[in-house]
Amino acid sequence: MKSLKVGIIGFGTVGTGVYKVLKSFPNIEIKKIAVKDINKKRDIENFDLSLLTDNPYDIVSNPDIDVVIEVAGGVNPVYDILKTAIQNKKHIVSANKELLAKKGSELFALAKENNVIILYEAAVAGGIPIIMPVKTILSANKITKIAAILNGTTNYILTKMAEQNLSYDVALKQAQELGYAETNPTGDVEGYDAAYKIAILSTISFNKKVDINKIYREGITKITAQDIKSAKALGYRIKLIAMGQLLSDGKIDVRVHPMLVAKKHLLAKVDNATNSIMLSGYPVGDLVFTGAGAGAEPTSSSVAGDILVLASELETTSNPLPQTICRHNEIAEQIDIGDTYNEYYIAINASNNPGTIGIIGTVFGKHNINISTIMQNGINSDNTAEIIVITELGKEFDVQNALKELLKSDGINKIDNLLRVMN
Ligand SMILES: NC(=O)c1ccc[n+]([C@@H]2O[C@H](COP(=O)([O-])OP(=O)(O)OC[C@H]3O[C@@H](n4cnc5c(N)ncnc54)[C@H](OP(=O)(O)O)[C@@H]3O)[C@@H](O)[C@H]2O)c1
Numbered sequence: 001m002k003s004l005k006v007g008i009i010g011f012g013t014v015g016t017g018v019y020k021v022l023k024s025f026p027n028i029e030i031k032k033i034a035v036k037d038i039n040k041k042r043d044i045e046n047f048d049l050s051l052l053t054d055n056p057y058d059i060v061s062n063p064d065i066d067v068v069i070e071v072a073g074g075v076n077p078v079y080d081i082l083k084t085a086i087q088n089k090k091h092i093v094s095a096n097k098e099l100l101a102k103k104g105s106e107l108f109a110l111a112k113e114n115n116v117i118i119l120y121e122a123a124v125a126g127g128i129p130i131i132m133p134v135k136t137i138l139s140a141n142k143i144t145k146i147a148a149i150l151n152g153t154t155n156y157i158l159t160k161m162a163e164q165n166l167s168y169d170v171a172l173k174q175a176q177e178l179g180y181a182e183t184n185p186t187g188d189v190e191g192y193d194a195a196y197k198i199a200i201l202s203t204i205s206f207n208k209k210v211d212i213n214k215i216y217r218e219g220i221t222k223i224t225a226q227d228i229k230s231a232k233a234l235g236y237r238i239k240l241i242a243m244g245q246l247l248s249d250g251k252i253d254v255r256v257h258p259m260l261v262a263k264k265h266l267l268a269k270v271d272n273a274t275n276s277i278m279l280s281g282y283p284v285g286d287l288v289f290t291g292a293g294a295g296a297e298p299t300s301s302s303v304a305g306d307i308l309v310l311a312s313e314l315e316t317t318s319n320p321l322p323q324t325i326c327r328h329n330e331i332a333e334q335i336d337i338g339d340t341y342n343e344y345y346i347a348i349n350a351s352n353n354p355g356t357i358g359i360i361g362t363v364f365g366k367h368n369i370n371i372s373t374i375m376q377n378g379i380n381s382d383n384t385a386e387i388i389v390i391t392e393l394g395k396e397f398d399v400q401n402a403l404k405e406l407l408k409s410d411g412i413n414k415i416d417n418l419l420r421v422m423n
Pocket residue numbers: 009010011012013014015034035036037038040054056070071072073074077095096097098122123126293294295296299
């Protein structure tokens with residue numbers, strides 16, 4: 001059996017996991033590993049330090065290496081490094097969602113030109129196999145909808161807020177102490193990470209290039225303990241949902257925002273750091289993929305899987321996995337959030353005056369928004385009350401206009417939150 005010679009760029013959480021898994025496969029030869037700081041202590045048994053380099057070009061320009069595994073992260077300098085690798089005819093396996101969401105178009109075009117492939121199973125939902133299934137066995141389908149929990153950190157925080165009645169700040173602090181959230185949590189809690197993943201997943205599912213900059217994105221930082229409590233009382237859980245839909249006119253609706261998810265919905269039952277992807281297509285119908293979306297071991301399962309598939313293909317052909325080549329040139333026409341239709345949860349702070357609920361009903365009615373539920377959370381010590389409204393399906397643009405008008409009405413103090421609802 002011919003061995004596949006690989007170089008690994010990055011030797012952190014994922015890189016060390018991948019190293020540990022791949023070293024037990026006799027047909028995989030790890031030639032070199034690039035790191036940033038060559039003097040950092042590496043806590044791995046029997047590790048041959050001469051494998052390390054602090055120059056990634058030792059890997060991408062090495063004629064003896066067939067495949068580059070990129071698990072360093074970020075766009076710079078990795079983008080330039082991988083361009084060199086591709087120009088030097090190396091296949092790429094990457095876990096880097098940010099790079100693929102921002103620079104995927106350029107990298108895939110370059111890969112096609114150089115007759116190499118880029119595999120990236122680990123970039124979306126860590127250990128869950130979703131990229132390869134969509135590209136291969138599901139390719140007969142017209143996929144029309146994806147609704148997913150793609151970020152473990154935010155799901156962990158929202159789960160703890162719901163289970164232990166914690167504020168966002170306390171739940172975030174606990175998640176940081178337990179290693180579920182980074183010291184700078186912005187990429188996760190503001191929805192960037194989920195947006196990168198849904199950009200990649202929507203692009204391959206709908207066969208149209210989705211622009212990361214046109215994805216509506218809202219994180220979980222404005223969710224209060226009171227929102228979680230009100231959602232519970234109404235039969236919902238709050239989750240950060242990444243969504244992609246192919247609309248009947250061919251346009252695409254891609255977004256990331258927190259949603260009230262009905263308790264009976266499968267995604268409402270996905271707790272802690274677990275990820276889950278619901279995908280609907282014809283002829284397959286509805287599918288659900290659930291599992292660990294991060295961590296050294298689950299993620300290395302996907303990276304190593306890509307490597308082993310590639311190794312077996314390269315045994316017999318110099319054109320491996322033609323299904324994985326990017327073939328779509330069409331740019332997705334992405335709709336603005338204002339043009340989307342949703343059911344809404346709106347938390348309104350109002351003075352405890354007679355007629356307030358009537359005002360809310362009148363203003364919403366004027367803007368074509370039907371209310372399906374209205375609930376008041378008692379009366380505050382300052383004689384104000386939080387009124388929760390759940391609407392029927394309405395256009396975002398109309399809802400936003402209704403709220404602007406509402407804020408000019410007597411006794412309406414502020415809109416505490418607006419969230420969309422999934423039943
Ligand atoms: N962590 C997860 O569970 C997970 C899951 C799915 C996907 N991913 C993705 O996998 C990638 C790696 O994540 P990670 O959590 O393993 O990150 P990490 O623990 O921070 O490790 C990053 C590694 O890359 C090395 N590195 C950084 N810049 C470099 C450069 N310019 N040249 C050479 N090496 C460089 C670092 O070197 P030093 O060791 O010397 O600092 C470190 O070994 C990211 O794209 C991430 O989004 C991660």
